[in-house]
Each structure stands twice: as structure tokens, then as C-alpha cells.
Amino acid sequence: MSAPRTLVAEPLTREAFAPFGDVIECSDAVRHFPINAGNTERYHDLARVDAGGRGRAAISIFRGQPRELPFMANMMERHRLGSQAFVPLSGRPYLVLVAPPSPRPRADQLRLFLARAEQGVNYARDVWHHPLLALEAESDFLIVDRIAAEPDCEEHVLDEGVELLLP
Structure with a gap:
């Protein structure tokens, strides 16, 4: 039996993540300007919220239990009808596992x-991603995603598991 494929986390940057969606952060690389008589800096239009034609944008909070590393990822999910944003609220790092839009994600695409x-x-519409991968301790995330009558979460079990590690 061969050893599982291993992925070591790379830093999350706007450029590296662009094929999968948007990075949401305060940065000099994004448009920003003062508002409220100079008391507040607005980091403007950081992500494209895609609620699809028959959906609406909703804000929720997910509370994730920490994953112990190394972690074996064996499934991915995607939302075909809209985007899904995760903004951490608990002041902790977390992992983001993605694969490009395709009929089925493969381990070598992750x-x-x-x-x-x-x-x-x-996450842009159709991008495969692993469910929440909190680290260190229980963590809350603000979620902006699509809500509609029809379900919009497709799951796929990977042909082979992938071991996730920190650098």
C-alpha cells in the first residue's frame, strides 16, 4: 500500500488564491479610503457575493471544532449556485483546502x-473546498452565503485521502 498524498499548507495570498475566489483582508493591495470624517478606513468591495438568480445573501455564524494535525482529508464539497465566504471571528489561523471547478475533485488538484x-x-461558485478546518481551539466564523429553497451543497468523496500538514 502506498503512502498517502501529503499537502503542506502554503501562505494564503490574493494572487495564489485568485483561481478559487477572494481573500478578505485589510491590505494596501486593495482599494481603501477614509470615511466618517476620517474616523474609519473602509476597505472596499473585498469579495464578490454571488447569491445566484433565485437566492439571497445570508449571514450566519459557524462554530468549528479544531482539527488535529496531521489531518486526513477524504471529501470535498462545492456550491454550484452561489459563493460562500468565511471570515474568522476568534483570532486564530485556519486551513483552506480547495480544488478548481471540475466534475470531480482529484487529489492532485488540491x-x-x-x-x-x-x-x-x-469561495467562488463551483470551487471545491473542504468543510471548515479550524485550528488550535473552537473557533467562530462569520459566513456569507446563498440561501434558497433548493439545496446547494454537493459533496464528493476523494478517490484517495490526503494528509494535511503545516509547514
């Missing part, structure tokens, strides 16, 4: 990112 505590992600 990319693993280490998100800093102040970085959120917005």
Missing part, C-alpha cells in the same frame, strides 16, 4: 492554504 487570523476567504 491546494492547501494557511489563513492568518485576520484573513477571510470567499
Whole structure:
């Protein structure tokens, strides 16, 4: 039996994550400007919220239990009708496992990112991603996603598991 495929987390950057969606963070790389008589800095239009034609955008909070590393990922999910954003609220880093849109994700397509505590992600429509991968302790995330009458979560079991590690 061969050893499982291993992925070591890479830093989450706007450029590296662009094929999968948006990085949500305060950065000089994004448009920002003062508002409220200079008392507040607005980091503007950080992610494209895609609620699909028959959906609406909703805000929720997910509370994730920490994953123990190394962690064996064996499934992915995607939302075909809208985007899904995760913004950490608990001040902890977390992992982001993604694969590009395709009929089925393959282990050799996966990319693993280490998100800093102040970085959120917005998964574009059809991007395969692993469910929440909190680290260190129970963590809350603000979620912006599509709500509609029809279900919009497709799950797929990978042909082979992938071991997730930190650098």
C-alpha cells in the first residue's frame, strides 16, 4: 500500500488564491479610503457575493471544532449556485483546502492554504473546498452565503485521502 498524498499548507495570498475566489483582508493591495470624517478606513468591495438568480445573501455564524494535525482529508464539497465566504471571528489561523471547478475533485488538484487570523476567504461558485478546518481551539466564523429553497451543497468523496500538514 502506498503512502498517502501529503499537502503542506502554503501562505494564503490574493494572487495564489485568485483561481478559487477572494481573500478578505485589510491590505494596501486593495482599494481603501477614509470615511466618517476620517474616523474609519473602509476597505472596499473585498469579495464578490454571488447569491445566484433565485437566492439571497445570508449571514450566519459557524462554530468549528479544531482539527488535529496531521489531518486526513477524504471529501470535498462545492456550491454550484452561489459563493460562500468565511471570515474568522476568534483570532486564530485556519486551513483552506480547495480544488478548481471540475466534475470531480482529484487529489492532485488540491491546494492547501494557511489563513492568518485576520484573513477571510470567499469561495467562488463551483470551487471545491473542504468543510471548515479550524485550528488550535473552537473557533467562530462569520459566513456569507446563498440561501434558497433548493439545496446547494454537493459533496464528493476523494478517490484517495490526503494528509494535511503545516509547514
